Amino acid sequence: MKPIVVILFVLHSLHARAQQPDSVRIFIDSALHTMQKHSAFAGRVNWKKMTGNVHRMTKNARTYKEAAPGIKYAFNALGDKHGWLVFGEEDYHNPAFSPDTGRVSADIKQAASKGAKIYCGTVNDRYAYISIPFFGGQTADQVTRFAQRIQDSLCKVITPSTRGIIIDLRLNAGGNIAPMLAGLSNVLGNGDVSISTDKKGNITGRTTVQNNSIIMDGVTRASLANNCGDLSKMPVAVIIGPVTGSSGEGLAISFTGRDKSILVGEASGGYTTANDGFLLAGDNYGMVLAVSYMTDRYGKPYQENVRPVIEINGGDNFFDHAHDQKIQAAVAWLDKQ
Incomplete structure (x- = not known):
C-alpha cells in the first residue's frame, strides 16, 4: 500500500499546484511580507498564524483577483483606518472604519x-x-x-x-x-x-x-x-x-x-x-499603508x-x-x- 500512498500524495501536490500558479502564491506572500515589514500596526498581528490562515483561504485562488479576499483579511487585521488596497479598479478600505x-x-x-x-x-x-x-x-x-x-x-x-x-x-x-x-x-x-x-x-x-x-x-x-x-x-x-x-x-x-x-x-x-504606497504584481495592484x-x-x-x-x-x-x-x-x- 505504501507506493499507492506516495503516488496519491504526489498527485495531490500536482493538483494543488495546478490550482494555484506560482505567480499567485508569490503575489500573496509579497503582500503579506509588505504589510509585516512596513505597516505601523504590524505588531498587532501574529504573522505566522496569519500567513497560515491566508494560505488556507486562498489555496484555490488561480488569479490575483481570486486571492484578494485573503489579502483583505490580513489588511483588516492591521486596523489601518488611513490606508487602502488597490485591486485593479477597486479601492478597498477597512469596513470597520468610516468617517465619524x-x-x-x-x-x-x-x-x-x-x-x-x-x-x-x-x-x-x-x-x-x-x-x-x-x-x-x-x-x-x-x-x-x-x-x-x-x-x-x-x-x-x-x-x-x-x-x-x-x-x-x-x-x-x-x-x-x-x-x-x-x-x-x-x-x-x-x-x-x-x-x-x-x-x-x-x-x-x-x-x-x-x-x-x-x-x-x-x-x-x-x-x-x-x-x-x-x-x-x-x-x-x-x-x-x-x-x-x-x-x-x-x-x-x-x-x-x-x-x-x-x-x-x-x-x-x-x-x-x-502613508506610503507599495506596488504588487499585476496590472494596477498595490497597497497604501500607514x-x-x-x-x-x-x-x-x-x-x-x-x-x-x-x-x-x-x-x-x-x-x-x-x-x-x-x-x-x-x-x-x-x-x-
Missing part, C-alpha cells in the same frame, strides 16, 4: 458642500483669517500654484494693524501637505515643523521650513515665489474639528510648539499617520487624533464669524497676546 460624520455639524457640512475653496477675510479689523481646504494636486505646477494661492490670499488681509492670524482647518480633510505648509511658511518660520516615526519610534521623516521652501527628507517639495514678509512672530490660533484629517491634521500639528500658537475647536478626524505616526517638532507622536487646547464643541457658524463660537474663542485668546 455624526460629529460634523450641519453648518460645517453645508460649508463643505460648496467645494474646496480658500476663504480669507478679517475678524474684528485686527485679525487676519484664512480657511485652507483639502488639496489633492501632485504635479509640481499644481503644488506651486496652490501654495502661492494660500500665501496671496493671506497677504490680501494682512495690514499694518494686523495683530494676529486665525487659520481655519475645519474643512481640511487632507491631501498634499507640502503646498499647505509652503503657503504658510512665512507664518511658521524657519526650522523643523514635524517629524515622523516608525513603529519602533525611529525617526523616518523630517519636514523643515527653509526660506519659504518646504523640505521633506532633504528634498524640496514646494516653494513660494514671493510673500508678504515675515509673519513668524504673529500670534496664531488654528481652528480644527472632526473633518480635519490626514494632512489637515499634520498642518495643525506643525503649529504645535510654535511660539504664541494655540489649537481651538474639537478633536480632529483621527488620521494621524503618514507606515509611521505623525509627530510634532518635539517628537510627540499623535497616534489617535489632534486635540485642541481650547475645546469648543459645536457652535459652528462658518460664514458668520461674529456668531461662530470657535472663531470667537480664537479672538478671545488672541486678544490676550
Whole structure:
C-alpha cells in the first residue's frame, strides 16, 4: 500500500499546484511580507498564524483577483483606518472604519458642500483669517500654484494693524501637505515643523521650513515665489474639528510648539499617520499603508487624533464669524497676546 500512498500524495501536490500558479502564491506572500515589514500596526498581528490562515483561504485562488479576499483579511487585521488596497479598479478600505460624520455639524457640512475653496477675510479689523481646504494636486505646477494661492490670499488681509492670524482647518480633510505648509511658511518660520516615526519610534521623516521652501527628507517639495514678509512672530490660533484629517491634521500639528500658537475647536478626524504606497504584481495592484505616526517638532507622536487646547464643541457658524463660537474663542485668546 505504501507506493499507492506516495503516488496519491504526489498527485495531490500536482493538483494543488495546478490550482494555484506560482505567480499567485508569490503575489500573496509579497503582500503579506509588505504589510509585516512596513505597516505601523504590524505588531498587532501574529504573522505566522496569519500567513497560515491566508494560505488556507486562498489555496484555490488561480488569479490575483481570486486571492484578494485573503489579502483583505490580513489588511483588516492591521486596523489601518488611513490606508487602502488597490485591486485593479477597486479601492478597498477597512469596513470597520468610516468617517465619524455624526460629529460634523450641519453648518460645517453645508460649508463643505460648496467645494474646496480658500476663504480669507478679517475678524474684528485686527485679525487676519484664512480657511485652507483639502488639496489633492501632485504635479509640481499644481503644488506651486496652490501654495502661492494660500500665501496671496493671506497677504490680501494682512495690514499694518494686523495683530494676529486665525487659520481655519475645519474643512481640511487632507491631501498634499507640502503646498499647505509652503503657503504658510512665512507664518511658521524657519526650522523643523514635524517629524515622523516608525513603529519602533525611529525617526523616518523630517519636514523643515527653509526660506519659504518646504523640505521633506532633504528634498524640496514646494516653494513660494514671493510673500508678504515675515509673519513668524504673529500670534496664531488654528481652528480644527472632526473633518480635519490626514494632512489637515499634520498642518495643525506643525503649529504645535510654535511660539504664541494655540489649537481651538474639537478633536480632529483621527488620521494621524503618514502613508506610503507599495506596488504588487499585476496590472494596477498595490497597497497604501500607514507606515509611521505623525509627530510634532518635539517628537510627540499623535497616534489617535489632534486635540485642541481650547475645546469648543459645536457652535459652528462658518460664514458668520461674529456668531461662530470657535472663531470667537480664537479672538478671545488672541486678544490676550
